[in-house]
Every structure is written in C-alpha cells, then in structure tokens.
Amino acid sequence: MKNIEINLNKENYSNPIDKNQKRIKNHRIAATHLLTAAKYHLAAATHHEEGNHQKGEESMIAAHGQVTLSNKAQKAGVRQHAING
8 A cells, every 4th residue: 555645734735646546547538549540540541542532531630630639638647747746
C-alpha cells in the first residue's frame, strides 16, 4: 500500500488518488482515439489501393479528426501534470 501525504488545510487540500485517476483517464482517452485513427488510416490505404480514392479521402479525414480528439485529451493531461506536478 502506498503512503499518501494529505494536507489537511482545506484551502490547499488535494487528493493525489483523484489526480492520478484523471491522468489515467486522459491517457486512455488519447490512446483510444489514436487506435481509432490508426484503423481509419489503414482503411484509407486499402481504399486507395483498390482505386476508391473518394473513400480513401473520407477515411483520412476521419483519422485526422480522431488525432485531433487525441491531442485534446493529451493537452488536458499535460495541463494536469503541469499544475499538479
């Protein structure tokens, strides 16, 4: 069991377990979006190989959207790391 240091001053109180759960959640969200983006990129490559460039472009745009969502989750995690240490 980990030793947890808790500041009982209500103004500065923070629960490190809650912070870690938020960080873990952000990492998982980012990873999920990146996995989905990879699937869209693979689909785009397949569509282009088959000559269906319209579907390839649509898959590429979907992949880009997933990467953007992943970046947002990562930025939220970076802010938490920077603020909370």
